Amino acid sequence: MFKFSFKLLFFFTLFFGTLVSISSMSWLSIWMGLEINLLSFIPLINNKKNIFLSESSIKYFLIQAMASAIFLFFIILFFLMSSIKFNENYLMFMNMMFSSLMILKMGAAPFHFWFPSISEGLNWMNNLILMTWQKVAPMMILSYTMNFHYLTSIIFCSVLVGGLGGLNQTSLRKLMAFSSINHMGWMISSMMFNENLWLMYFLFYFFLLMNIFILMNMYNVYYINQTFMMLFSNKYMKIIFFLLLFSLGGLPPFLGFYPKWIIMELLISNNMFMLLFFMILFSLITLFFYMRITYAAFILSNKKMNWLMKNNLNKMNLKIFMFFSIFMNFALLLINLIFI
Incomplete structure (x- = not known):
């Protein structure tokens, strides 16, 4: 009865810690919220029976604890020297340090060294939390x-x-981790101009990623060569999987292109043509390795292969997932057309 009650508690404190951080009026309470969030996420990903989960939880704790310790040090330093009249260089240095520590915590480049390796050791649902809510x-x-x-x-x-x-990854978890790093570049660019635009992009990214991760978790797929078993087992799931991946990559006819389109217009209106050129260029590269995941289904047309594993999934669950996926994408588009 109480087997998963501790997970419910830590899920609550995980969300509570983030809400404390984003609603705080002081740097110290922001740090406290980040620590509550960190100490809630560690028990959720730790598992004594799985050495990879334990290794990832230790790595994540060390990286986040180091960033939090440095963050607290600079907060105390800033408070102690608050009576001194700062020059512009000192304020810029403190600003860059706070920014760098937050970039380290979220796993954006160039402080991304921990993100793919930790993502490799987690399951899909933990990866969803790591790549979105965290x-x-x-x-x-x-x-x-x-x-x-x-x-x-x-x-x-x-x-x-x-x-x-x-480009050189065969693990889907690492591949989605590098994809998340690319999307963080777009999120930061949207936040530079409008926080509502960042929220819109984050919601699109969250629901698309959630649908993809639920699908991969249902079929227990972790590597590109395992997509043979998933893609040929159900033709409707194959179509949904294609659409979700292409939408996440920002291919123009699909829903995922909509927030990128708005960011492109903002960058053009601010004369940031060179940055936009590189963002589009490397987004096309991410779209290439999304297509590589679905490469097997385009090349191999016979779905009755001798080495194909039997699909034990409930057909009703698949229909519910398909309906939920289509409904969420249309709902997101409608909400943003009305309110953004």
Whole structure:
């Protein structure tokens, strides 16, 4: 009866910690919210029976604890020296340090070294939390310390690493991690101009990623060569999987292109043509390795293969998932057309 009650508790404190951080009026309470969030996520991903989950939880704790310790040090330093009249260089240094620590916490480039390896050790549902909710608080705190030139270099590094890093990957979890790094570049660029635009992009990214991760979790797929078993088992799931991946990549006819289109217009109106060129270029590279996942279904047309594993999934669950996926995509588009 109480087997999963502790998970419910830690899920509550996980969301509570993020809400504390984004609604706080002082740096110290922001730090407290980040710590509550960190200490709630560790028990959710830790598992004594799985050595990979335990290794990922230790890595995640060390990285986040180091960033939180440095963050607390600079908060105390800032409070102790608050009576001194600062020059412009000191304030810029503190601004860049706070921004860098938040970028380290969310796993954006060039501080992304921990993100793909930790993602590789987690299951799909934990990866969904890591790639979505765990980025909300650092991203909002980053908006408090907005440094235009510094964030422009972060955007360039993120789209570069996210595009090129996924080219040589066979693990779907690492591939989605590099894809997340690329999307963080787009999120930061949207936050530089409008927080409502960032929220819209994040909601699109969250629901598309949730549908893809639920589908991969249902079929227990973790590597590209395992997509043979998933893609040929159900033709309707194959079509939904294609549409979700292409939408996540931002292919123009699909829903995922809509927030990118608005960001492109904003960058053009602000004469940031070079940055936009590189963002589009490396997004096309991410679209290439999304297509590589579905490559098997395009090339191999026979779905009755001798080595294909039997599909034990409930057909009713598949129909519910298909309806939910289509409904959420249309609902997102309708909400943004009305309110954005």
